[in-house]
Amino acid sequence: MISWRSTWSIYTRELTRFLRTWMQSLIAPVMTTSLYFIVFGAAIGDRMPDLGGVGYAAFIIPGLMMLTLLGETTSNSSFGIYMPRFTGTIYELLSAPIGVAETLIGFVGAAATKSLILAGIILATALVFVDYSIAHPFWAVLFIVLVAAAFSLFGFILGIWADNFEKLGIIPTLFLTPLTFLGGTFYSIDMLPEPWDKVALANPIVYLVSGLRWTFYGSADVDFRVSLGITIGFLAICVAVIATIFKTGWRLRA
Template identity: 85%
Template sequence: MSFNARSAWSIYTRELMRFLRTAFQSVLSPVLTTSLYFIVFGAAIGGRMPDLGGVDYAAFIIPGLLMLTLLGETTSNSSFGIYMPRFTGTIYELLSAPVGVAETLVGFVGAAATKSLILAAIILTTAMLFVDYTIVHPFWALLYIMLVASAFSLFGFILGIWADNFEKLGIIPMLILTPLTFLGGTFYSIDMLPSPWDKIALANPIVYLVNGLRWTFYGQSDVSIGVSLGLTLGFLAVCVAIIAYIFRTGWRLRA
């Protein structure tokens, strides 16, 4: 069956409009959160911190703060976007329509990537109010943000299908993703950790996401950009395979 671009566009616009209907909350939350982090960590603590690899501490934490917001918002938006049709029963309209897995994923992931770029632009604009910074590799930064947004949109999609109540919907973002992000080098370099904690930190997958984005900003990171990119692409491929299996078997969709 050929790719149905109109179906993908319909899903994309529906998801994007859902985001825009709550734009005030979606915009205000990251702006306030980013401002508070810069006031506490950038101004209060950053003045007492040395430069990290020649980068001012307040500028050093920007990629980590960006990743912290992107992971939480992208996963939550995507999981809620597929959970509500299941909860209300409208998922059967999607399943009975001539829409394949490819169109569904393109629509959901495309909307999530667009929302993530909007949030990233808001966060980076807010950061300019507190610190001067430059992005060494802007093209790769844009590409990496979209890659991470796509991967965690798919992850949120899986989470929204797996969850059978609102409590489960928030378990992964709040109890797993957020702590791992805080421990993933958001506010520090893992080179600052004493042994053996610097080696243990490498077991945290978020370390590679944060450092991959940090490399696009400042051309340096604690881990190889190749490893960061490879792990992100691998995670995306695993999520695509799981979703393809879910649609093929109807797991939790037709029950």
């Protein structure tokens, strides 16, 4: 049976850590997103044609949101588990009567909450620069939560794998950010010439950006059901990997 008190303790600890670093966790992403809107939305947007009946400044909102969410969720989650390993306090968590389920629900719940807060702030910031509407708000919230949960777990795995601060930043900096830029953040995959439009589909971030864009405007490069299925599949893989890590004690008990 799940101990909800233990889950709540982990959840509140992670959320409190997030709020303590609000300058880095909230202000920095908002400022970065604002710069993107100023450069790509205001300066370039007026010179770009509508994409799928959507103005360019509004078209890039889901991509910019995904760019921020992936980086922030992965970094926060990986740092959250790496620091207890680095300081040795991870043994308090391992020796406590807390199961894998409580740990995952606490960490993932906090990451999802952070992401929803951040997404809300980004959407409010976007309103300053462009008018937009969300065609499917329920699916938008659900998709954001699923992506946040999946990449929170992915960051959890990254934080356990990393044995120094350099490794902690390798994946977000060298892989996630470039893949997001190449994943249709600022353009539609249909705009690419052959065969690059097909090659782009090998980028998993394409499905995340496309899925979120569908929830906003009802049209996307990839069927939303495919995007949703890939997100849930990645979430399930991360859960299985973390369950194995806790079962074997890999890098936790060393």
